[in-house]
Structures are given as C-alpha cells and as structure tokens.
Amino acid sequence: MSLPSATRAPAATPGTPAAPTAAGARTARTRRRTLGLLALLVLVVAACAASIAVGTRPLGLGTVWDALTDRSLRTEEAVIVWDLRVPRTALGLLVGAALGVSGALMQGHTRNPLGDPGLLGVTAGASFAVVLAITLFGVGTPAGYVWFAFAGALAGTVAVFVLGSAGRGGATPVTLALAGSALTALLFALVRAMLVTDSDSLDAFRFWVVGALAGRGADVAWQVAPFIAAGLVLALLNAPALDLLGMGEDVARGLGQRVWLARVVGLAATTLLAGAATAACGPIAFVGLVVPHVVRAFTGPSHRWLVPCSGLLGAVLLLSADVLGRVVARPGELQVGIVLALVGSPFFVALVRRRRTTTL
Amino acid sequence: MTATVDTLRGTTPPEPGGRPAGRAVTVRVGRVSARFRWRSVVVPVVALVVVVLLAAVSLGRGDYPLGVADVLRTLAGAGEVSQRFVVLELRAPRTLVGVLVGLAFGLAGALFQTFARNPLASPDVLGITQGASVGAVAAIVLSGGSAGALLGGLGVPLAALLGALVAGALLFALAWRAGLDGFRLVLVGIALWTSGNALTDYLLTRAQIYDAAAAYVWITGSLNARTWDQAAQLGISLLVLVPLALAAGRVLGVLQFGDDTARGLGVRLASAQAAVVVVAVLLVAAAVAAAGPIAFVALIVPQIAVRLTGGWRPPLLASGLLGAALVTVADLLTRTVLPEALPVGILTAAIGAPYLLWLLVRGRRTTA
Numbered sequence: 001m002s003l004p005s006a007t008r009a010p011a012a013t014p015g016t017p018a019a020p021t022a023a024g025a026r027t028a029r030t031r032r033r034t035l036g037l038l039a040l041l042v043l044v045v046a047a048c049a050a051s052i053a054v055g056t057r058p059l060g061l062g063t064v065w066d067a068l069t070d071r072s073l074r075t076e077e078a079v080i081v082w083d084l085r086v087p088r089t090a091l092g093l094l095v096g097a098a099l100g101v102s103g104a105l106m107q108g109h110t111r112n113p114l115g116d117p118g119l120l121g122v123t124a125g126a127s128f129a130v131v132l133a134i135t136l137f138g139v140g141t142p143a144g145y146v147w148f149a150f151a152g153a154l155a156g157t158v159a160v161f162v163l164g165s166a167g168r169g170g171a172t173p174v175t176l177a178l179a180g181s182a183l184t185a186l187l188f189a190l191v192r193a194m195l196v197t198d199s200d201s202l203d204a205f206r207f208w209v210v211g212a213l214a215g216r217g218a219d220v221a222w223q224v225a226p227f228i229a230a231g232l233v234l235a236l237l238n239a240p241a242l243d244l245l246g247m248g249e250d251v252a253r254g255l256g257q258r259v260w261l262a263r264v265v266g267l268a269a270t271t272l273l274a275g276a277a278t279a280a281c282g283p284i285a286f287v288g289l290v291v292p293h294v295v296r297a298f299t300g301p302s303h304r305w306l307v308p309c310s311g312l313l314g315a316v317l318l319l320s321a322d323v324l325g326r327v328v329a330r331p332g333e334l335q336v337g338i339v340l341a342l343v344g345s346p347f348f349v350a351l352v353r354r355r356r357t358t359t360l
Numbered sequence: 361m362t363a364t365v366d367t368l369r370g371t372t373p374p375e376p377g378g379r380p381a382g383r384a385v386t387v388r389v390g391r392v393s394a395r396f397r398w399r400s401v402v403v404p405v406v407a408l409v410v411v412v413l414l415a416a417v418s419l420g421r422g423d424y425p426l427g428v429a430d431v432l433r434t435l436a437g438a439g440e441v442s443q444r445f446v447v448l449e450l451r452a453p454r455t456l457v458g459v460l461v462g463l464a465f466g467l468a469g470a471l472f473q474t475f476a477r478n479p480l481a482s483p484d485v486l487g488i489t490q491g492a493s494v495g496a497v498a499a500i501v502l503s504g505g506s507a508g509a510l511l512g513g514l515g516v517p518l519a520a521l522l523g524a525l526v527a528g529a530l531l532f533a534l535a536w537r538a539g540l541d542g543f544r545l546v547l548v549g550i551a552l553w554t555s556g557n558a559l560t561d562y563l564l565t566r567a568q569i570y571d572a573a574a575a576y577v578w579i580t581g582s583l584n585a586r587t588w589d590q591a592a593q594l595g596i597s598l599l600v601l602v603p604l605a606l607a608a609g610r611v612l613g614v615l616q617f618g619d620d621t622a623r624g625l626g627v628r629l630a631s632a633q634a635a636v637v638v639v640a641v642l643l644v645a646a647a648v649a650a651a652g653p654i655a656f657v658a659l660i661v662p663q664i665a666v667r668l669t670g671g672w673r674p675p676l677l678a679s680g681l682l683g684a685a686l687v688t689v690a691d692l693l694t695r696t697v698l699p700e701a702l703p704v705g706i707l708t709a710a711i712g713a714p715y716l717l718w719l720l721v722r723g724r725r726t727t728a
Contacts, residue, residue: 112478112480163717163720163721164720167720167722174479175720177479177480178479178663178716178720179717179720181479181656181659182716182717182720183717185655185656185659185660185709186710186714186717189655189705189706189707189709189710189713192580192705192706193702193710195576196576196577196580196706197702199570199572199573202572202573202576203569203572206565206572209561210558210561285557285558286554289550289554293547335562335565337558338558338559338561338562340558341554341555341558342555342558342559344551344554345551345552345554345555346551348547349534352544352548352551353537353544353548
C-alpha cells in the first residue's frame with residue numbers, strides 16, 4: 001500500500017548519532033521500556049490509593065487500608081470506601097485503560113497523529129444516541145444512557161468503516177479518517193438540530209457531554225466491564241499484527257499477516273473499548289489522543305509495548321484528573337473531562353515542544 | 361498580442377493509480393505561458409456562478425417572498441418601502457455575510473489542510489473557532505445577558521474575535537520553534553481545541569439554561585439578524601485577506617515539496633510559513649466574529665473541492681467559492697424549506713457531510 005503523503009508524518013531526519021552497537025542500543029531500549037512499565041505500575045497503585053483516600057471527606061491511608069482489608073467493618077469510613085470510592089476508582093481504572101488502549105490502536109491503524117477514538121464516529125454516535133434517549137424516551141440518568149450510548153458508538157463506528165471502505169480503493173487511513181469526520185459532522189448537526197429547539201434536552205445533555213466519573217456507581221462499572229475486558233484482550237492480540245502493518249500492508253501480507261483480519265480485530269477492539277468508555281462516562285476527549293504520544297517517548301513505536309503501557313498511563317491520567325477535580329472545586333467538584341483537558345493540554349504542549357515527537 | 365491555447369491530452373503526470381490527471385491547457389501570451397487543468401478552472405467558475413445565483417434567489421425568498429422583478433427593482437432603488445426594508449435591510453446583509461463567511465472558512469480550511477498536509481487540520485480542529493466559542497459563550501453566560509446580547513451584535517462578536525485571535529496567537533506561539541512544522545502545529549492545535557472545548561462545556565454547565573440555549577445557537581453558527589455593519593467589517597477584512605491568502609497559496613505549493621526543497625528553491629522558510637498561518641488565522645477570526653463558527657465548513661469544503669478539481673491538494677479559490685456556495689444554500693434552506701428557523705451551521709454540516717461521504721464512496725483517489 002502506498003501511504004498517501006497526507007497522513008504520513010514527517011520522516012525522522014537521518015543523522016541522529018548512531019548508538020555504538022546495535023546490541024547495546026537494544027539493551028538500552030529494553031531497560032528504558034522495562035523501567036517505564038514498572039514506573040507506570042507504581043503510578044497506577046498510587047493513583048488508586050489517592051482516588052480512594054481523597055474527596056469531600058478525606059480519609060487517611062491507614063483508615064483506607066483497614067476498610068479495604070476488613071470487610072466486617074461498618075464504620076462510616078468503610079461505607080464511604082466501599083460504596084462510593086471503590087466503585088468510582090474501579091470505573092476510572094477501567095475507562096482510563098480503555099481510552100488509552102483504544103487511542104493507541106486507533107493511531108496505529110489510521111497512522112494519523114490525530115487518531116482518536118472520537119475520529120471513528122464513536123463520540124458522535126454515542127452523543128446522537130444519548131440525545132435520542134433524552135428526547136424520545138425521557139431517559140435522564142447516567143445509568144440509563146449506558147446502553148443507548150454503547151449502541152450508538154457501535155453503530156457509528158460500523159457506519160464509518162462501511163462508508164470509508166466503500167470507495168474503489170477500499171479502506172485506507174485517509175478515507176477512514178474522512179468518513180469519520182464527515183459522519184461526525186452529520187450526526188452533530190442532527191444533535192444540534194434537536195437541541196437548539198429543545199432546551200430541556202439541552203439541559204440534560206450538557207451535563208452528559210462534559211464527561212464525568214461522578215454519580216455512576218458500581219452498576220455502571222459492572223455493565224461496561226465485560227466489554228472493556230474483551231476489548232483489552234483483543235487489543236493485546238492485535239498489537240503484534242499492528243507492528244507488521246506499520247511496514248505497509250504489502251510487506252505485512254508478504255510476511256504472512258492476514259491484513260483484513262488484523263484490521264477487523266483492531267476495529268472491534270477500538271469500538272468495544274471506546275464505546276464502553278463513552279457509554280460509562282460520556283465523551284472524554286484527551287486520554288486516547290495524548291497518552292500514546294507520551295508513551296511512545298519511552299517505548300518507541302513497537303505496539304507490543306505501546307498498547308499495554310498506553311492502557312496503564314490512561315488509567316493513571318484519568319484517576320489523577322478525577323482526584324484533582326475533587327480537590328480544586330471544593331465543596332463541589334470539577335468533572336474529570338474538564339480537568340483532563342485543562343491540565344493535560346499545557347502538559348501536552350510542553351511535551352510536543354520539548355522533544356521531537358516520535359512519529360508514527 | 362496573440363494568445364494561443366494548446367489542448368493537450370495525457371501529458372500531465374499520471375496520478376497514483378495510473379489515471380491521467382485529466383485534460384490540461386497551456387495558455388501562452390507572448391513569452392509568458394501557464395498550464396491549467398480544465399477542472400481546476402471550471403470548478404471555481406461554476407462555483408462562482410452558483411454563488412451569484414443562490415445569492416440572488418436568497419434575496420427574494422423567505423417569509424415574505426418576492427419575485428425576481430421586484431428584487432431587481434428594489435436593488436435599483438425603486439420598490440415599496442416594505443420591500444426595500446426586507447431586501448436591503450434584512451436579506452442583503454445576511455446574504456452577504458453568509459457568502460463572505462463561507463469564502464473565508466473555505467479558504468482558511470484549504471490553507472491549514474495544505475500546510476499541515478493533513479485533511480483533518482482545519483480551524484475547527486486546531487482550536488481557533490473553539491477560542492472564539494469560549495469568548496462568545498463567556499460573554500453570553502457571564503454577563504447575564506441572553507438573546508439580547510446575542511442579537512445586539514456588540515459584546516459577543518468582539519468577544520468571539522478576541523477569543524479567536526488569542527487562540528490563533530497561542531497556536532502560533534506554541535507551535536513556533538525556529539519555524540512551523542505542520543505536525544507540531546496539528547498537535548498543539550489539538551491541545552488548544554481540547555482546552556477550548558472543555559471551557560465551553562464547563563461554561564455551559566454553569567449557565568442558566570436560557571443562556572445556555574442562546575450560547576448553543578451561537579456555537580452552531582447562525583446568520584440570523586446580521587447587519588450592514590457586520591457585512592461591511594467582514595467585507596473590508598476580506599478585501600485585504602483574500603489577496604494575501606491567494607498569494608500565500610503560491611508559496612504553499614512550494615512548501616509541499618518539503619522544507620529542504622523549498623529552501624533550495626529560494627523560499628524564506630520561516631517567514632513563508634508564518635505568513636500562511638497568520639493569514640489563515642485572521643480569515644477565521646474575521647469570519648467567526650461575524651457569524652459564529654459555522655460548523656464543519658472549513659473541514660469539509662476543501663476536501664470536496666480537491667475531489668471535484670482532481671488536484672493534489674485543496675485548491676484555494678475553489679475551496680473559498682464552494683464554501684460560499686455551501687453557506688448560502690444552507691441559509692436559503694433554513695429560511696424556506698425547513699419548518700423552524702434552524703441555525704445555518706446545522707444545515708452546512710447536514711448538506712456538506714453527506715456530499716463528502718458520497719464523494720468518498722464513489723471516489724477513486726485518496727489524496728488529501
């Protein structure tokens with residue numbers, strides 16, 4: 001496949017100093033990746049601890065530990081931990097990992113640095129379905145939106161894939177991206193047409209569209225968990241194939257890769273992950289887009305490392321943003337989607353400026 | 361002076377996929393010669409004719425329909441007072457703003473997409489219109505004003521202009537590092553978009569629902585109740601900016617070959633890059649202040665234009681004129697066919713997006 005120049009990131013300029021030996025470079029890279037992975041694991045544990053301890057009613061880590069280890073405790077603290085903080089943390093962990101991994105897959109498959117799950121019609125499909133749920137069926141709670149949003153996300157992605165591959169050249173990164181943005185434009189036009197004439201629906205929709213972990217509870221986490229788990233497994237299986245596809249479809253085919261199978265598995269995983277995450281929390285824009293760019297800085301382009309590390313960093317990012325949102329706006333809280341965007345963007349800009357971003 | 365026109369078939373370089381790029385014409389005037397492909401000439405001309413016709417129809421249609429003769433008579437200075445009011449004070453400025461805004465968004469989208477070599481790099485995606493939205497929504501929500509502030513046409517447009525300019529300046533400053541790289545521009549733009557979007561959504565959740573509804577209409581992009589003042593301000597801005605954009609387009613063609621080649625061909629790289637981005641940002645800022653971020657025009661139209669002309673990159677003039685046509689036809693439909701007056705931004709997306717999808721499904725080429 002000749003990749004159109006439009007999506008090809010600028011090639012790395014030759015002339016970067018070569019490592020002394022190839023073997024030495026490989027060990028250095030492996031060490032960097034292993035250290036990065038370990039650091040991410042530590043961060044995940046720390047973020048979970050913070051997410052359980054911090055809130056309107058701050059709890060000491062000792063109290064948290066007691067409540068977690070002794071299920072017979074019925075103190076007020078134990079109730080807060082088990083009924084509020086643990087479900088919320090679990091949901092954040094799931095959704096963050098799902099968004100990070102789906103972003104890594106999406107960028108790999110579309111070879112577009114703007115690759116974001118939202119690109120493939122996930123956000124638009126989910127938003128459209130949620131607005132339908134509000135206007136036609138009078139649904140008004142996050143738990144009530146879940147199945148609508150999930151169905152909308154799935155339908156949106158399938159529609160984008162069908163439209164993007166219907167042209168004579170079949171599905172290419174550019175046609176997929178364009179089909180995604182065109183369908184997004186169309187669906188958001190319909191969303192807006194419904195909302196500008198109906199301020200009651202806008203009133204419900206505006207709180208869904210910011211993206212939040214608050215008020216979801218354990219039932220929402222249980223609803224989406226099987227889909228996210230399935231998506232994560234598919235994504236890990238898809239990663240080696242993605243490395244082959246990165247060399248071009250013809251090369252991948254020559255090396256024995258069934259290209260269409262890899263694409264379908266990748267699409268299924270992305271859809272499950274991003275769809276379930278959006279269904280649970282509303283659209284959360286930043287994680288899927290940024291996390292792979294950050295992770296690539298220490299893993300390099302290999303998807304075997306990139307995919308799992310993106311999942312871990314996604315979880316860390318989402319949980320820390322949620323914790324921050326509980327602290328900055330006391331006694332209320334700031335929705336996690338907003339915190340992520342406002343804190344994450346300057347960080348991302350600094351990253352983009354500091355180093356030459358590893359290209360796709 | 362004699363001009364000769366050679367029509368050559370199949371001499372243009374074949375496009376990927378081995379298809380000839382279509383018929384080309386060489387025009388020679390004395391010692392000067394230039395080559396055009398037919399479609400890159402025909403498409404803008406047709407688009408211009410369509411814009412003029414649509415604008416003419418637009419002046420006559422609406423809640424108070426007028427015949428062509430009445431419209432012409434009114435434009436010539438005759439006609440009844442009521443007709444003069446409807447045509448000259450209500451419809452003419454609105455139509456003109458629509459045409460100019462479409463032109464500006466189409467041009468700006470083509471400039472950005474070509475510069476970044478990414479079909480998704482439009483002012484909508486790079487955060488410039490988001491900046492304008494933050495400014496406008498803040499003006500609507502925080503001042504406690506509502507539809508009154510929106511229609512009064514004072515506070516909100518200025519706030520939007522300011523927001524777009526701040527976003528554009530941030531985009532420029534943060535992406536600049538001894539020159540502008542398309543890839544870095546896009547990544548910084550995405551960060552700006554994300555923050556802008558979050559701020560807008562946050563302001564909407566904090567607002568009274570009445571203000572939120574007014575702000576939502578603004579975000580979608582509306583041509584309701586535009587005045588001659590707005591048309592004049594936008595028109596004067598575009599008189600300066602459109603020639604600059606077309607001039608920048610020539611440099612843009614050279615930049616496509618890559619930084620080293622462009623430098624080798626004698627382009628002052630940093631200043632050329634700066635010129636392209638600054639002009640594009642100013643175009644967006646002027647347009648968004650006049651009509652709000654009419655959704656997806658800048659994203660979709662250049663991609664439609666590149667498919668119609670069959671070139672390598674979004675053509676500037678054709679993108680601008682097709683943008684004008686899209687906004688005008690969308691505005692016409694909102695005022696005639698549709699039962700309720702929807703903001704024009706809904707229609708531009710609802711017309712442009714299926715058309716782009718149809719071109720994709722039917723299409724042979726995948727060049728952006």
